[in-house]
Amino acid sequence: xxxxxxxxxxxxxxxxxxxxxxxxxxxxxxxxxxxxxxxxxxxxxxxxxxxxxxxxxxxxxxxxxxxxxxxxxxxxxxxxxxxxxxxxxxxxxxxxxxxxxxxxxxxxxxxxxxxxxxxxxxxxxxxxxxxxxxxxxxxxxxxxxxxxxx
Numbered sequence: 001x002x003x004x005x006x007x008x009x010x011x012x013x014x015x016x017x018x019x020x021x022x023x024x025x026x027x028x029x030x031x032x033x034x035x036x037x038x039x040x041x042x043x044x045x046x047x048x049x050x051x052x053x054x055x056x057x058x059x060x061x062x063x064x065x066x067x068x069x070x071x072x073x074x075x076x077x078x079x080x081x082x083x084x085x086x087x088x089x090x091x092x093x094x095x096x097x098x099x100x101x102x103x104x105x106x107x108x109x110x111x112x113x114x115x116x117x118x119x120x121x122x123x124x125x126x127x128x129x130x131x132x133x134x135x136x137x138x139x140x141x142x143x144x145x146x147x148x149x150x
Contacts, residue, residue: 003114004134007031008144010066027063028148030090032117032134038091040132041104041120048128061091064099070148076108077115084108087119104130115141 009029015022030037042059049058072088075081087105092098100123107119115138120130 001135004136005033006117006134006136006140006144007034008147010147011063013063026066028066028069029063041091041130044130044132045122045128048125060094061102061104062094062097064089064092066148068099070150073108073145073148073150077110087121089123106130110138111135113138 007030009031010026011029012026013024015024032040038059038061041061045058049056069088072083076083076088078084084107087107089099089103089105091103093101093103095101103123105121105123106117109116109118115136116133117136118133120132122128122130
C-alpha cells in the first residue's frame with residue numbers, strides 16, 4: 001500500500017478592504033503528495049455539483065483557522081471523541097465561514113505506524129461520493145500536527 005505525504009500550509013487571508021489593519025488568523029490548507037487537497041475535492045465534486053438545481057460551484061469552501069483545526073485534531077485519533085466519530089471538518093463555508101454550514105469532513109484512524117485519512121463526505125450532500133483515502137507515516141502526521149501547535 002502506498003504511503004502518502006501530508007503537508008499543512010498555514011497562510012493569512014487578506015484583510016477586508018474596510019479594515020486594512022486587521023490581522024486575520026492563520027488558516028490551514030492541506031497538500032497530499034504536493035497536490036492541493038481542495039483541487040482534488042473540486043475535481044471529484046464537479047459531476048455532483050453540475051447535477052444540482054441550480055448547478056453549484058464545486059469545491060466552494062473557505063479555510064478553517066489554525067486554532068479550530070488544532071481543536072479538532074487534538075482528539076481526532078481518540079476513539080469515542082466527537083471528532084473521532086463525526087470526523088474532522090477540513091473546510092468551512094466560503095460565504096459565512098462556519099464549518100457546520102458547508103464542509104467536507106473525513107476521519108483519521110491509526111493503523112500500526114500509520115495514520116489513515118479516510119471516509120471523506122460532505123456534511124450536507126449524502127449522495128456526493130469521495131473515493132479517496134490517504135495513508136501517512138505517524139512521523140509525517142505528527143510533524144505536520146506540530147504546525148498546529150500539537
